[in-house]
Amino acid sequence: MNFFELLNQITAGEKGILNITLGDQERFVAFQNIPEVNYKLVVIVPSSEMLTDSSIVNKQIQKETSNAILFSLLLIVGILTLASLALLAIGNRLTAPLQSLTRVANEITAGNFDIKADVQTQDEIGTLSTTLNSMTKNIKDLIASLEKRVEERTAELQNTLQKNERRSKQYEAITKVSQAINTTKNLQELLPEISQVISQQFGFYHVGIFLNDAKNHYTVFSAANSEGGKRMLKRGHQLKIGEQGIVGYVTGTGNSRIALDVGSDATYFNNPDLPETRSEMALPLIIANKIIGALDVQSTATNAFSEEDIEVLSTLAEQVSIAIQNARLYEQTQKSLAEAEAVSRQYFTETWKTLSEEASVHGYRYTPAGTVTLNKDEITEIQTANRKSITVPIIIRGQTIGELAVLIPSQEHIKSDQMDLIHAVANRVGIFAENARLFDETSRRAEREHLVSDITAKIRSTNDPREMLETAINELRSALNVSRIDIVPQKTNITDK
Numbered sequence: 001m002n003f004f005e006l007l008n009q010i011t012a013g014e015k016g017i018l019n020i021t022l023g024d025q026e027r028f029v030a031f032q033n034i035p036e037v038n039y040k041l042v043v044i045v046p047s048s049e050m051l052t053d054s055s056i057v058n059k060q061i062q063k064e065t066s067n068a069i070l071f072s073l074l075l076i077v078g079i080l081t082l083a084s085l086a087l088l089a090i091g092n093r094l095t096a097p098l099q100s101l102t103r104v105a106n107e108i109t110a111g112n113f114d115i116k117a118d119v120q121t122q123d124e125i126g127t128l129s130t131t132l133n134s135m136t137k138n139i140k141d142l143i144a145s146l147e148k149r150v151e152e153r154t155a156e157l158q159n160t161l162q163k164n165e166r167r168s169k170q171y172e173a174i175t176k177v178s179q180a181i182n183t184t185k186n187l188q189e190l191l192p193e194i195s196q197v198i199s200q201q202f203g204f205y206h207v208g209i210f211l212n213d214a215k216n217h218y219t220v221f222s223a224a225n226s227e228g229g230k231r232m233l234k235r236g237h238q239l240k241i242g243e244q245g246i247v248g249y250v251t252g253t254g255n256s257r258i259a260l261d262v263g264s265d266a267t268y269f270n271n272p273d274l275p276e277t278r279s280e281m282a283l284p285l286i287i288a289n290k291i292i293g294a295l296d297v298q299s300t301a302t303n304a305f306s307e308e309d310i311e312v313l314s315t316l317a318e319q320v321s322i323a324i325q326n327a328r329l330y331e332q333t334q335k336s337l338a339e340a341e342a343v344s345r346q347y348f349t350e351t352w353k354t355l356s357e358e359a360s361v362h363g364y365r366y367t368p369a370g371t372v373t374l375n376k377d378e379i380t381e382i383q384t385a386n387r388k389s390i391t392v393p394i395i396i397r398g399q400t401i402g403e404l405a406v407l408i409p410s411q412e413h414i415k416s417d418q419m420d421l422i423h424a425v426a427n428r429v430g431i432f433a434e435n436a437r438l439f440d441e442t443s444r445r446a447e448r449e450h451l452v453s454d455i456t457a458k459i460r461s462t463n464d465p466r467e468m469l470e471t472a473i474n475e476l477r478s479a480l481n482v483s484r485i486d487i488v489p490q491k492t493n494i495t496d497k
Contacts, residue, residue: 011040017030027044181319191222199226208224209221210294281309292324344397402430
């Protein structure tokens with residue numbers, strides 16, 4: 001800008017600061033209109049002077065600015081540091097309870113239910129701590145309750161397992177007892193064996209068997225395994241049924257009973273023959289609802305028996321009852337069989353004796369020339385003749401019904417196979433003779449039955465009593481080949497009731 005343009009602006013009343021060149025020198029012109037006095041203020045300063053002062057001022061300003069910035073930065077850093085410390089303190093104050101609760105929760109998660117949260121305030125953190133403590137207590141109580149229930153259940157299972165194991169051993173022992181006693185049929189041998197086997201299998205101190213007498217007044221001590229019991233057997237020990245001891249009670253009522261040496265119902269065992277007894281149990285022996293005796297078991301252990309033992313050992317008592325009954329039936333059967341065999345042998349002997357006496361032929365002789373019948377005299381002559389012979393009895397059902405006599409040359413000897421042949425022939429002769437006798441007896445019986453049937457039919461052909469009697473007399477006379485048959489009426493006293 002030239003000087004004239006500057007003047008135009010000044011005269012125009014403008015204001016400002018311009019840089020113009022006047023006489024090859026740059027100058028700063030500052031102008032301002034003063035309308036109150038109608039003057040124009042113009043200040044012209046060389047640029048060099050202005051720039052020199054301005055540089056100093058700028059440096060000073062820069063320095064002050066730098067100082068101010070540094071101070072501001074330091075102030076900001078301090079403020080931030082203080083703020084951080086304040087925030088850290090406030091954060092610690094706020095987060096410390098949460099960290100404590102977190103640590104407590106981790107301990108609880110790990111299984112430590114004895115730890116408790118520290119309740120220091122009544123705010124939300126305090127409420128949370130109280131709730132956590134209450135929850136921990138409830139969990140601890142629940143776990144304790146569950147552990148107690150598990151212990152109780154485990155104890156119950158152990159108890160049940162022990163009972164089942166004991167019961168299994170008892171049933172196994174019962175099976176062994178049954179197998180042992182069922183092989184013996186003789187009652188006198190069976191009873192001691194029962195007491196001995198039961199004692200061995202169950203470990204009882206004393207096992208006794210009582211059997212009721214025929215009149216059912218006394219139950220008699222019949223077998224025992226212990227030495228004391230055997231002394232009682234020698235004395236003929238017996239108890240009044242329904243009155244004396246638990247055995248008397250059991251044989252009178254048919255109910256099992258336990259006597260223990262402990263508890264409110266303690267029983268004092270004062271049997272000098274069994275001094276070590278501390279527990280006793282008696283079980284009835286019953287067959288077909290009839291009490292036949294009692295099984296008495298005793299133990300040296302206190303409180304050895306329970307109601308469950310009664311249930312199990314009742315099965316044993318049933319087996320013993322059956323074994324005793326079977327032995328009795330076997331003995332009765334053997335006795336009846338022996339009696340029947342004796343009667344059969346007697347009948348058999350008498351039958352052959354009668355047959356021999358009535359028969360006209362008492363023997364046969366077999367020769368190369370043929371068969372010859374023998375009478376009594378001829379048989380006697382053969383038996384007394386001094387000739388070399390082999391005589392073998394003819395036996396049927398253990399009874400000798402005849403003899404088979406084989407004459408041999410004096411210079412010959414009978415070999416063992418020939419002797420076996422003679423015995424075999426004698427056995428066959430006996431069988432054939434018995435078969436012939438039975439056939440003859442059966443034929444005669446059939447003929448007799450047929451005759452009786454015919455006579456009965458003829459008697460029934462009329463309803464007249466007189467004709468019935470005449471028919472019966474005529475038929476009997478004809479059948480028996482007799483000349484006279486009398487029918488004698490029997491006098492009877494008939495009383496109206």
